[in-house]
Amino acid sequence: MACVEMRDIETGQSIFVEIARQGLLERNIYIGSTLVHMYASCNKVSLAQEVFDQLGMQTVVTWNALISGYTDHGCGEQALICLQQMREEGIAPDVVTLVCSIKACGVMLCINRGQEIHSEIIKKGLLHDSFFIGSSLVNMYIKCCDFETAQQVFGKLPTRNTVMWNALISGCAEYGQGQESLVYFEQMLKEGLSPDHVTFIYIMKACSYLGDILIGQKMHIYILMLGLEWCPFVGSSLVDMYSKCGSLTHAEYVFSKLPEKDIVDWTALIAGFVENGDGNIALHIFDSMHSEKISGGAVSFSCAFRACSEGMFKSKGLELHIESLKKGLESESLVSRSLVDFYAKCGALNEAQNVFDRLLVFDVFCLSTLIMGFIDWGLNVEALERFKHMQIKYAAAADAVTLVCFLKACAMIGAISDVKELHAQLCKKGLETSSFVSSILVDAYTKCSFFADAEKVNDGSISSWNAIISGFVDYGHDEAAISCFKDLNQEGLSPDSLTCVCVLKAVCSLGAIEEGKRIHAELVVKGLEMELLISNTLIDMYSKCSLMGEALNLFYKCPVQTVVLWTALIAGCIEHGHGELALCYFDQMQDTGISPSAATFSCVLRACCKIGVMERAEQLLVDVLKKGMLEQNIFLCSTVVDIYAKQGYLLKAQKVFNMLPVQDSVSWAVLIAGYSDHGFRETALDCFDQMQNENVVPVLATFISTLKACGSIRAVGKGQTIHSEIIMKGLEKEINIYNTLVDMYSKFSLLEEARILFDNFPVKNIASWAALVKGYMDSGNNKQGLNFFEQMEQVAERQGSVALMATLKACVSVAALAKGLEIHSEIIMQGLEEEPLVGNALIDLYTKLGAPAEAEQVFSGLLSQDVVAWTSLIMIYSQTGMTGDVLRVFNNIMGGSIKPDSITVLAILNAFSHTGLVEEGLLYFELACVIDNFVPNLEHFTCLLDLLGRAGLVDRAVKLTIDMPIHPNMIVWLTLLGSCRKWGHLEYGKDAFQHAVNLNENESAAYVCLANICVEYSDRNEDEMVF
Known part of the structure; x- marks a missing residue:
């Protein structure tokens, strides 16, 4: 027995040899049972079976030793085979046998066999006799996701002590039923029982799952009142709870107050920062732990690899891998899984494969991760080959858990034939009725887009419904997802957090905000509104549906504003054009002590780009570099x-x-x-x-x-x-690809190919018609172009205002002013003229077709005159040489609340260029950059070159090409060449030509332009050699 306690297998084996030598094994059943127990306890189940087979007689004790060994080491199916053999030999199972067998059913997720054993227990009247039988049944049903039966069994137990309540509370917490855990906790208190430290460990887990920091804080106070804060694992549970609720400040505070910090406490804090997207800080804490001479274990290394994986910290990951090899941790399941995931996400698929190949025990999770790595990097054939190889190698001896993992892997690569084959294997083993297995089957069929098959295997459990609804949402069948949600409610089922998150995403995609508000009201009634995942999804929904007021109200109602919530709010502002507001919220977030995540920085940088404050973007990039985020x-x-x-x-x-x-x-x-x-x-x-x-x-x-x-x-x-x-x-069936192909072939003047594409595409939008019309007109086939144009008009009238605007753009491309006037009349009849987008399209039409009076008339009738309208007005006055009107509009923009955007600045510069107002143009450009923090792009610099070139300031134009912060393209050099030709600057012309041919030696315009410069130069200087 001492060898068992100490896990000293070598000494145990020496004793076994001596026992066998003396012939005691067959004669003494107690010695034989002890040896079986020793080998089973030391994870040497095959040796335990070997000793068992050598025994002269098997008793219930020896059978129990063998069955418990198989059960404890995850071999549930073998344990149940032993139970059957035991019965066949006429040995009746006792309480220990039944408890081990129930555990085996839980390990296998085999609810059918569990129900059979449960029936036997009831017949023998054992439920009231053994505390262990009752708690084992409760745990088995919870593992099989049958919470209703678990509660029924628990309710029938004659006595329920703290340990029994802990079994129910922990089971619910472990399997994501956080709300139920809290309900059972309250019932436990009502029965007058005192919770112990184990109770609170699982209550913290429930609060973590729910993201409910308020209840978590109440429980924290309760723990302090009972003096349990220093009990094993309570401190780490509190750190974990605060971390998962997004309050890393509280997590760090609890951690700092722990009198002695062990590996579990450090790991909880590291995991918290990883979960919240702060991989850099997580790795810093990991290094601090090592500097405190605390050696990392499998869990802490797994968290560190996750931090490297999420942040793509490849060099740090390699360093940690070497360290884990030195510690002999690579073979640990958690570490090997995290390593395979890390290498797969970094694209180092050979290294991921090497880690997988070195596994001592086959791990289907690692296989799934490896396969998904190949798929994510576009290597689908290789992914399928590896999957087939592993399936052949391991599926024959697979248990329920392995088959389920294979099923997940099949679904990930869309291998429907393999999904159906595995489904058949599960049916043969009688496992398909388990709620857990059923939900995985539903998920597999939905991932393969076989929704009818998914509905057939739906067992009506909430997990199965969730899989169907999630599948519909993932594949864009949002209306079907909402319909399923209604069906679920009609059947009297109570949706959980996952259901609500999925259906809210569907609502968001459809813009069905009334349905979203109704679901929100239900969540308030059920007390789920403040769950972290749900509140985040609701804020995202309101933001994307342009209801920023509702999003803000909900945001400020949340007890803790996490970085995820802040990022959702910032993203919502950006999506609806409120870039300045997004930056304000970003500053507020940092003022509250919350560090931006990579996702937050990404959103804010996009906001800077949209509102043209690139100076702020550069400052943010400095912060990103300091945090080490950019490279990783x-x-x-x-x-x-x-x-x-x-x-x-x-x-x-x-x-x-x-x-x-x-x-x-x-x-x-x-x-x-x-x-x-x-x-x-x-x-x-x-x-x-x-x-x-x-x-x-x-x-x-x-x-x-x-x-x-x-x-x-x-x-x-x-x-x-x-x-x-x-x-x-x-x-080729993607509409945007199709339209681009039509446009490309039209530009190639291969109109027959463009027409074949057009005719064969089943669904055409206005852009499809416009591309073909422009192609015909550009190639000089005006008759065919106008014929298609008239057909396009009919399509536009059926499709509404957006299509009418697209048709207006097409009128511009074919210079069809008369047609444009007809469409304008149609717009007036539909009452759409005052809509800003429609009005702007009309102004653009009249601008491009040189009709300033009509453009100004539309402009005056707009309800709100935005920057787009003002820009179009400047363009038309510029094109028609109305310098006075250009200056009038320019002064209105500079003196008003309109902030010029990139296109406006370009239009104003063009206007000054075409009207010869050089100094005014240069002054405006400088003011825009200094006062409005405007950051020019290549088009603006090209326009400045044109402005300087038209005025004969070629020296300054050349300097601009040298000083501009953007690499010049072909248009820049051709513009400079044009100026050199106009003003006879041969040397500058040669230099511009060289730059142009360096970009594209086949650019004919550059050769023509330089030739003209040389000819004109020779005419003026007959006695000089040009080259």
Whole structure:
């Protein structure tokens, strides 16, 4: 027995050899039972079975030793096989056997076998005789997610002490039934029982799950009153509760007050910061723990790897991996899972595979993570191959848990045939009726888009309903999700937090705010409104539905404003154009002591970009760099690349892009879009090729950017190659891809291909028609173009104001003023003229077609004259040479509350350029940059070059190309070449030409322009050699 207590297997084996030598094993049943128990307790179940088989006689004691060994080490199915063999040999199970067998059913999630044993217990009248049987049944039903039966069993127990209540409370807390745990806690107190430290550990877990910091704080006070704060694991439970409720300040305070901090306390704090997205701080705490000479265990290393995984801290992760190997922790389940996840998320799939291959025991979670890593990086074929290999290797001997994990993995890669095969295996084992298994089956079928099959296996439990509703939401079937939610309520089921979060997302997508308010009211009645996940989703819903007042009210009602809630509020402001307000909330958040997460910084940086305060953005980037977030967080880094790219700061964008630890499909997409949108089409296509060479799978936006680049430079072969790739990936049916393809082929003058695409696409929008119309008109086929234009008009009338605006844009492209007037009449008849968007579209029409009187008439009739309307007015006065009116509008903008945006500044500079007001233009540009914190992009600098060039200030134009903070593109050099030609500057012209051909040696305009400069220079200087 001493060997069992000390887990001293070597000494135990020596004793076993001596026992066998003396022939005592067959003669002494007590010795044999003790040996079986020793091997089983030391996780040597195969040796325990070997000893058991050598015994001369098996008694209930030896059977119990073997069954408990199998059960305790997760071999539930083998334990139940032993129970059956025991019965067949005529040995009746006693209380210990039944308790072990019930535990085995819980391990296997096999509710059917558990119910059979439960029936046997009732028949024998044992439920009232043994405390252990009752608590084991309660735990078994909870593990199988049958909370109703668990409560019924508990209610029938003759005596219920604190330990029994703890079993029920802990079971509910462990399986996400936080509200039920609190209800049972109150009932326990009403029965006059005193909670112990174990009770509070699980009550803290319930509060953590609910995100209910108010109840958590009440329980904290209760713990202090009972003097339990120094009991084992209570301090770490409090730290964990405050962390999960988003109050890291409280968590740190509790931690600081602990008299002695052990590994559990440190790990709870580390996990808290990881959960709240503060991976940097989590890793700092991990290092502090080590400096305190406390050696990290499997859980703390697992948390550290999660921090590295979420923050993409690859170098730190490698350092920790080496340390974990030295400590022999890699084989620990938690560590190996976190390592596989870390390497998979960093794109180091070979390293992830190596960790998986070194596992001592097969872990399906690791397999699922590995497979998802290949899928996330676009390596779907490799993912399927690995899955098939592992399934063949392990599925034959798989238990319920393994089969369920395989089922999840199949669903992740959409392998429906494998899902159905595993479903059949579960049915053969009689496991499909378990609520847990049923919900996993529902989830698997929904992930494969087989919703009818999902509904067939729905057992009516809340977990199954959640899987169906979540599946509908994930696949954009929002109305079906809301319908399911109503069905669920009609059946008398009470939706939980997950149900409500899913259906609120559906409401948000549809903009069905009245339905959202009704669900919100239900949540208030049920006391769920303040749960962290729910309150966050509600704030997000109100923000996205333009109800910022309701979002704010809810935000301030929350007992703790976490970084997640602040970020949701900030994102809502940005989405509805309130960038300045978003920055105010960002400052308020920091004033309350809450550190921004990577997601917060990403939102605020986008706000700076939208409202043109790039100076503030640069300050924020300094903070990001100080926190070490930029180089490590791929999401934040991609945001910075996107912002720089959109502003035309392509060198900065490329520099940040190069800092990325992993250059994924999103970061490539924003970089390629930046190059394409700012005229560097060849560079965009080079990036596209490089991305594919690195086996990064392009996203939809990348294909759109590259197709646009091909169209702009008439790269026919490249465009057709990309089109073929799009077809192979099944993306040609995407409306935005389709419209871009039509536009590209139109620009290639391959109108027959464009027309075939157009005719074959089942659903066309106005943009589809407009692309084809413009293609025909640009190629000189005016008759066919106008024919399609008339058909487009009919479509627009059916589709409403948005389509009418698109048609107005098409009128501009084909210079159809008469048609534009007809549409204007239609807009007046529909009462849409005063709508700002429609009015702006009309002003734009008259601006582009040179009708200033009509434009000003529409402008005067607008209910609100925004920056877009003022900009259009400046453009038309500029184009028609009405200098006085340009200055009048300009003075109105400068003296009013209208803040010019990027397009307005460009229009004003163009106006000054075309009207010869050079000094006024330069002064305005300087004022915009200094007073309005405006950050110019490449188009603004090009316009300044044109302004200087028109006035003959070529020297200053050349200096501008040197000093501008943005890398000049082809348009810049061609603009400078044009100025050099106009004013006869040969040397500057040569330099501009060299820069132009360095960008694209086939740019014919550069050669033509330089040739003209040389000819004109030679005419003026007949005796000089040009080259």
